[in-house]
Amino acid sequence: MHILIIGAGGMVGRKLAGTLGRSGSLDGHRITRMTLADIATPPVPPGVVAPVEALAVDISESGGAQALAAYRADVIFHLAAIVSGEAERNFELGYRVNLDGTRGLLEAIRREGMRETYVPRFVFSSSIAVYGSPFPDPIPDDYVLAPLTSYGVQKAISELLLADYSRRGFVDGIGIRLPTIVIRPGAPNAAASGFFSGILREPLAGQRAVLPVEETVKHWLASPRSAVRFLIHAATLDTSSLGVRRTLTMPGLAATVADQIDALRRVAGPEAAELIDRRRDEVIEGIVAGWPKSFTPERATQLGFTAETSVDELIEVYLAEDAPGASRGD
Amino acid sequence: MHILIIGAGGMVGRKLAGTLGRSGSLDGHRITRMTLADIATPPVPPGVVAPVEALAVDISESGGAQALAAYRADVIFHLAAIVSGEAERNFELGYRVNLDGTRGLLEAIRREGMRETYVPRFVFSSSIAVYGSPFPDPIPDDYVLAPLTSYGVQKAISELLLADYSRRGFVDGIGIRLPTIVIRPGAPNAAASGFFSGILREPLAGQRAVLPVEETVKHWLASPRSAVRFLIHAATLDTSSLGVRRTLTMPGLAATVADQIDALRRVAGPEAAELIDRRRDEVIEGIVAGWPKSFTPERATQLGFTAETSVDELIEVYLAEDAPGASRGD
Ligand SMILES: NC(=O)c1ccc[n+]([C@@H]2O[C@H](COP(=O)([O-])OP(=O)(O)OC[C@H]3O[C@@H](n4cnc5c(N)ncnc54)[C@H](O)[C@@H]3O)[C@@H](O)[C@H]2O)c1
Ligand SMILES: NC(=O)c1ccc[n+]([C@@H]2O[C@H](COP(=O)([O-])OP(=O)(O)OC[C@H]3O[C@@H](n4cnc5c(N)ncnc54)[C@H](O)[C@@H]3O)[C@@H](O)[C@H]2O)c1
Numbered sequence: 001m002h003i004l005i006i007g008a009g010g011m012v013g014r015k016l017a018g019t020l021g022r023s024g025s026l027d028g029h030r031i032t033r034m035t036l037a038d039i040a041t042p043p044v045p046p047g048v049v050a051p052v053e054a055l056a057v058d059i060s061e062s063g064g065a066q067a068l069a070a071y072r073a074d075v076i077f078h079l080a081a082i083v084s085g086e087a088e089r090n091f092e093l094g095y096r097v098n099l100d101g102t103r104g105l106l107e108a109i110r111r112e113g114m115r116e117t118y119v120p121r122f123v124f125s126s127s128i129a130v131y132g133s134p135f136p137d138p139i140p141d142d143y144v145l146a147p148l149t150s151y152g153v154q155k156a157i158s159e160l161l162l163a164d165y166s167r168r169g170f171v172d173g174i175g176i177r178l179p180t181i182v183i184r185p186g187a188p189n190a191a192a193s194g195f196f197s198g199i200l201r202e203p204l205a206g207q208r209a210v211l212p213v214e215e216t217v218k219h220w221l222a223s224p225r226s227a228v229r230f231l232i233h234a235a236t237l238d239t240s241s242l243g244v245r246r247t248l249t250m251p252g253l254a255a256t257v258a259d260q261i262d263a264l265r266r267v268a269g270p271e272a273a274e275l276i277d278r279r280r281d282e283v284i285e286g287i288v289a290g291w292p293k294s295f296t297p298e299r300a301t302q303l304g305f306t307a308e309t310s311v312d313e314l315i316e317v318y319l320a321e322d323a324p325g326a327s328r329g330d
Numbered sequence: 331m332h333i334l335i336i337g338a339g340g341m342v343g344r345k346l347a348g349t350l351g352r353s354g355s356l357d358g359h360r361i362t363r364m365t366l367a368d369i370a371t372p373p374v375p376p377g378v379v380a381p382v383e384a385l386a387v388d389i390s391e392s393g394g395a396q397a398l399a400a401y402r403a404d405v406i407f408h409l410a411a412i413v414s415g416e417a418e419r420n421f422e423l424g425y426r427v428n429l430d431g432t433r434g435l436l437e438a439i440r441r442e443g444m445r446e447t448y449v450p451r452f453v454f455s456s457s458i459a460v461y462g463s464p465f466p467d468p469i470p471d472d473y474v475l476a477p478l479t480s481y482g483v484q485k486a487i488s489e490l491l492l493a494d495y496s497r498r499g500f501v502d503g504i505g506i507r508l509p510t511i512v513i514r515p516g517a518p519n520a521a522a523s524g525f526f527s528g529i530l531r532e533p534l535a536g537q538r539a540v541l542p543v544e545e546t547v548k549h550w551l552a553s554p555r556s557a558v559r560f561l562i563h564a565a566t567l568d569t570s571s572l573g574v575r576r577t578l579t580m581p582g583l584a585a586t587v588a589d590q591i592d593a594l595r596r597v598a599g600p601e602a603a604e605l606i607d608r609r610r611d612e613v614i615e616g617i618v619a620g621w622p623k624s625f626t627p628e629r630a631t632q633l634g635f636t637a638e639t640s641v642d643e644l645i646e647v648y649l650a651e652d653a654p655g656a657s658r659g660d
Contacts, residue, residue, distance in 0.1 A: 132574055135472075141474075142465075142474045143472060143473075144471075144473060144474055145474065146493070146574055146575050147490070147494075147574070148497075153490050153493065153494040156490050157490050157491070160486050160487050160490075161483070163476070163477075163483065164477075164480050164483040167478075168421065244462055244476055245476050
C-alpha cells in the first residue's frame with residue numbers, strides 16, 4: 001500500500017507520518033511506500049520502518065498537483081493549508097492554496113483516472129471553522145455551513161468539491177472537520193485560537209501565558225493524537241454509507257476555559273494555574289464569539305470516531321507524546 | 331444608474347431586461363444605461379425606454395469577466411449559467427461557467443475596486459438545487475446545503491464565494507435561490523423538471539403533454555414574474571442585516587402534481603386535463619425524489635419577498651405575460 005501525505009511537514013502531518021511510518025501498516029495492509037510532501041521538503045520522522053520519500057511540492061503551482069497524482073498512491077491525506085489568520089490577511093494566497101490547491105489535486109486525480117482507472121481514498125482535513133454564528137449550541141450534523149472567515153469558506157468549498165468528485169466516482173473522498181487541536185506542541189503562535197493551547201502548554205513548562213478571553217468561553221477541542229486517529233480511521237472506514245455528505249464533524253470535548261484551568265490545577269498544581277495572566281483582548285474576544293461551542297457529531301460517532309472526554313486527558317496526551325522530551329514527540 | 335444583466339438572453343434575463351427597460355427606473359432611480367450581455371448577443375426587448383447596449387461575452391473565457399467589470403455598473407444581475415442537466419452531462423463545462431465564471435466576475439470586480447473604489451450591488455441567481463435529500467419537509471433556512479448534482483454544487487460554491495467577497499467588502503452581494511419556474515414559456519426542454527411546466531403549458535395550447543411521475547410528487551414553484559420581482563427586490567433592499575448569510579431561499583408555492591392538474595381543470599376545463607399522458611419514467615422519478623418539496627423561507631419573507639400562493643395564479647401569470655401572443659411576452 002502506497003500512502004501519500006500532503007502537508008506532511010505540518011504539526012498534524014508529522015505526527016501522522018510518524019504514527020503510520022512506525023507501525024508500518026494501515027488497516028492490516030503493509031505500507032510498501034510512503035511519500036511525504038510539503039512546500040519545503042518535510043522531515044522523515046524517526047523510527048519509521050516503511051520506505052519513505054520526502055519531497056518539496058507546491059500544490060498551488062501549476063504541475064504540483066499533477067506530479068502528486070502521478071504517484072497513484074492508494075491513500076492520499078491532504079493536510080496542506082494556509083491557516084486561518086494568514087488566509088484572512090492574505091486573501092489571494094488563501095484562495096490559491098486552500099481552494100485552488102485542493103481543487104487542483106482533485107482535478108489531477110480525475111485526469112490521472114482518465115488515463116487509467118484510479119480512484120484513491122482521499123482524506124481531507126476540514127475544520128469546524130466552516131460554521132459561523134448564529135448557531136444553536138450544540139450544532140447538529142445537518143446545520144448550514146456559514147463560515148465567518150475566508151479560511152472557513154475555502155474549507156467549505158473544498159468539502160463541496162470533495163462531495164461532487166466522490167459522487168461522480170473520481171475519488172473515494174472523505175472529509176473530517178477537526179476540532180481545535182489542544183495541546184498544540186511547539187512555540188506559541190499568532191493564531192487567535194493559540195491561547196487554548198497556550199494556557200496549558202506554557203504553565204506546564206513553568207512559563208507564563210496570557211488568557212485574552214473570559215473563563216466562560218467554551219470551545220470544541222481534541223488532542224493531536226485524536227487528530228491522527230481520526231485521519232487513520234477515515235482512511236480505512238467503509239465510505240459507501242456516506243452518500244454525498246462526505247465530510248463529518250469530528251467528536252471532541254466541549255470545554256470552557258474554566259474547565260481547562262481546573263484540569264491544569266489538578267494535573268500540575270495550583271501554582272501552575274497562577275502562571276496565567278488575564279488580559280482581555282477585544283479583538284480576540286470578538287473572533288472567538290463567532291466560533292462553535294459544541295456539536296452533536298452523531299454521524300461520526302456512529303462510524304466509530306472517538307475523542308477525549310476531559311481536559312485532563314488532553315494534558316496527559318501532551319505530556320506523554322508531544323511535550324519537549326516526551327517519548328514519542330514527533 | 332447603470333444596470334448590467336449577465337445572461338440577458340436567457341428566459342429570466344429577457345423578462346428582467348424587458349421589465350426594467352420598460353419601466354426606465356429601479357427603486358426610484360432613473361436607469362441611464364442598461365447593458366445586456368450573454369454568450370451570444372442577446373435581443374433588446376421591445377418597448378425599452380432606457381438606453382440599451384447588447385453584447386456577446388463569454389464569462390468563462392479569459393478577459394470576459396474583466397470586460398464586464400470594467401463597465402462599473404451600479405447593479406449587476408448575474409444570471410448566466412449552464413443548467414442542471416447540461417452541467418451533469420458536461421462536467422468541465424459546468425465548472426467552467428458556473429464556478430469559474432462566477433468567481434471570475436467576483437474577482438474582476440475586486441480588481442476593478444483596487445484600481446478605484448467600486449462596490450456594486452451583485453445579485454446572483456442561485457437555485458434550490460443546492461439542497462439534496464435526505465431533508466425535512468419543509469426545509470428551514472438554516473439547513474445544510476448538500477447538493478445532489480454538479481450544478482447544485484457549483485451554485486452552493488458560488489453562494490460561499492458571494493458571502494466571502496461581500497464580507498470582505500469587495501461587492502455588495504445578495505443571492506436568491508429561485509424555486510423551479512412554472513410555467514416556463516417556450517418549447518418543451520429536456521430538463522428533468524420540464525414536465526412541471528409542460529403539463530400545464532402544452533394542454534393550455536391544446537397539445538398533449540407527458541407526466542413522468544406520480545401525482546403525489548410535491549415541489550416548490552414560482553412564476554417567471556415572481557423570479558423577476560425577486561431579482562428587482564434583491565437589487566434594491568438593504569443588505570446590512572444579512573450578515574454572511576447572503577443567499578436567501580425565495581418564497582414559492584408547494585404544489586403537488588395533483589394540485590397542478592386540479593388548477594388546470596379549473597382554468598381550462600376537464601378536457602385540458604385529459605391531454606396529459608401518464609407515462610412513468612424511473613430515471614426522472616429517481617431524480618425528482620431527491621428534490622426539495624417545500625421550504626419555510628422565513629428570512630426572505632421577513633425581507634419582503636413574496637410569491638404566488640396557488641397554481642391558478644401561476645397559470646394566470648402565464649396567460650397574461652408569457653403565453654404566445656400575451657400582451658407582455660418577452
Ligand atoms: N491544528 C488545528 O487546530 C486544526 C483544526 C482544524 C483543521 N486543521 C487542518 O488540519 C490540517 C493540518 O493542520 P496543522 O495544524 O498540521 O497545520 P500546519 O500549518 O502545521 O500544516 C500545514 C502544512 O501545509 C503546508 N503547506 C502550506 N501551503 C502549501 C502548499 N502550497 N503546498 C504544499 N504544502 C503546503 C505547510 O507548509 C504546512 O507544513 C490543515 O489542513 C488545517 O487546516 C487544523
Ligand atoms: N428557470 C428556473 O427554473 C431556475 C431555477 C433556479 C435557478 N435558476 C437560475 O436562474 C438563472 C437564469 O435561469 P434561466 O431559466 O433564465 O436560464 P437560461 O438557460 O434560460 O439562461 C441562462 C443564460 O446564460 C447564458 N450563458 C451560459 N453560459 C454563458 C457564458 N459562458 N457566458 C455568458 N452567458 C452564458 C445562456 O446563453 C443563457 O442565455 C440561471 O442562473 C439559473 O441557474 C433558474
